[in-house]
Amino acid sequence: MPQTPDEFLNLLQPHYCDALQYCRALCHHPDEAQDLLQQSLVQALEKLPGLREPAKFKSWYFKIITRTFYRQCRQKFWRRFLPLPATVPETQLELPPVFPENDEPANERKNRLLHGLAQLKPKERAALLLFELGNFSIPDIAEIQEENSLSAIKSRLSRTRQKLKELILAAEKNNVNPQNYTGDLTDETKKLAAAFSGRR
Template identity: 35%
Template structure:
């Protein structure tokens, strides 16, 4: 077996336990599902190329997410010109909300994706990893190769900007519910948004502050 084939199979073995979460994170970092899938595929290829630099496989999960964010930032810089070109996607504000089942969930997901796209790359990463994917502040800091204080600042500013976007758009996603209840493994997007906006941005955001 050649070395490249061996690295690929080793990568797939290490990635298998959380590849679904990683793919979902990539989609949440991007405006469209297609861009998210492209980001994830590029991150997998980059990880395969760099796998030989990983000395401790027990750290693979945080290492892979760091690779994912690195690729995300590179793609963001390469596509900066797209801000002047209308994206081929329905404006989130135009998505109807039937208030029922899948339609409501799809509309909420579209609105959240639209709002997240308005954040800076680092703010979007911090909010997605901490608020949606459930990483602790310390884990996000490690993945972003930053400090806990910097991550807290990004999450705080990201929350404020998202809240402003939702309020100006007239989207009513906030419900009166506990912000510190455990997150269900397959929590609907609407629940994630509700939880995000139920949190007072001035409260402590320490490790596991709202994940149980």
């Protein structure tokens, strides 16, 4: 059972890039992804004495990331009902564009994927990304998402893939302007898009 920060870092090191990719794919903005990663690292370090099997560190840590992400989503929902502080200038509320303004087909596909991922429910998005990006097994995803039924995860993945496909096709059909969306998609997410395109 690991106890020290050094032991934690040794366990984290082989999975850090995967965790960062997962956070970036879950969040709409790079700053949100960094916040998610940092909050989950703090929580994991605090809960380190509770890790019984160091061999299961990856699924244990991704479960913490997923729970932190769900908590952030709930907080965002309730923040909508709170007034903005009067001290924040309106110019600070505008988000800068993340994607360059060009019409490359690859960039459009990437942005449509981002748009589709953004419209998925948090639990759907997390399950799909854990499976496709994190290469987690169905039982691992069930444990991370605290589901008792493997068939629930299988059907969630199936429904989510179909829903994402429909969202992307609708965006293509409606010629959605990808410049309206913000987010950060990395090479791993591009692989997800390529795999998704191959299933059509």
